[in-house]
Amino acid sequence: METRKTFIGLVDNALAASNSLHRDQLLFSYKGILYPRILYSPEVFKALESFEARRDDVILAGYPKSGTNWLSQILNDLIAISQKKTPGSESSVNAEEQEEFPYLEIGDSEKYERMSKLPSPRFMVTNLCPEKLPKSLFQNNAKILLLIRNPKDVATSYYHFSNGVATVPSYETWDDFFTDFMAKKTAWGCYLEYLSEWNKYADKENIMTITYEEVKENPALSVKNIATFFGIPLTEEQLQLVVERSSFQSMKKNSDKTHGSFGNVLFRKGGVSDWKNHFTEDQSKKMDKAFEEHIAGTKLGKKLKYDLYCKA
Template structure:
């Protein structure tokens, strides 16, 4: 895996070429854009499918702007050429998505009327999901072992930067009127409630019947069938809360707990781990 550092954050060259970080700063934001922001492996594909179903419920059925998943991960960092042109010509509302930390966002986004959806997941399950993902995706280096990977994750020595820097960078914006925070664990425990919340935030409130239709189409088993052809199931593995217990030793769990308390105490940001 070839990487580079920009402002202390590691980026894979094959996924985020350095020139793209310059392009994104001047990216033309539309007031009706929907920007999805996630740290890797915290629910990007799932949330995208939910947004897609909400828009379809409102009669927005043109697939062009929704994109195929391989192009979605850094959808707010356009490449030169065809993809950059797609951003310009895509019909509104555009659905954009990115993993980049807050300091790399388009300069006009936070002052616009665009809707920003930030999805978060507890760091232990995020670490396990990322470990398995890296083993199946050639653009990132395959971890030598779970132990060595976890050391990297704790140190923040991983693509898109340290987990807590990423989460807290966005959490500081929680009082902004155009930002909605969703948590993976809440979505797993009560998907209908989270679908309603998201649809209302997007200005597209749904009937109870429509909510149930969205939920039925975006349950994990249904969604996994949709993407099973992508990279041997790398994008959808288990989709559960608490899978970290199958990988973490007691010592590793304590190290994560110590860092969790150190970084999130007095911030108001909390996660569920089971």
């Protein structure tokens, strides 16, 4: 399983390298947004601009902690099925196809040259907002699955994540984290601005938006809709297999194999409404106000069902 070794190796090296940095050295700013210095670099961002997307690329876009690892599992299994392989079997992971770290913007600047030689369909994930992505993604109509999650759970999950990994600054208290998160002082920028940027693209036919909450509520229907969007036919049996393999319990159990020491941090609770254990009433109101200002009433804003998931 060469590919997984590459993935785990890269993550382990990043975590080790981060340990030697002082807290205020962990992030750097690029075009107004903060990123983890160990994983990202201005050179790679520059090289990414010339990346040539293909029409049959399978792309997952999502802000960190909105469920991208979970949906990656589903998409990898669907790609295996489209290639007539059985998800989870040794043969389903073709080392050649997954040699590259799946996050489009993480790696070295020669990465895109290597990716141009990979067979289709190529799978990639991105945490970037559309303005920071290569133009070719939109010009060539590559299909993008946009994953969004209610902002209060994103913040909560991000807080635990930042205290679990060394690549981003950790926080003594939830209150400190919340202040930074709302003031755009955390890596990857403001989540509500991210949503508002993506909202401009929400009507394009090559973009499908799905929420973390709807996948949680009805995994089978969600997998079916995703497969249809990417044009992958599924039998009932294959559908059940993908749903089973992407359950939180199953992914947590295999996380050592799939994500190395990082697995414990990534798969914490996988639930909905954990924010109620953290947010004070005042913080809740602050987030409600920011949501109103940025995204309420838009297509993505409505899709998030804010009142259902974010009102106590």
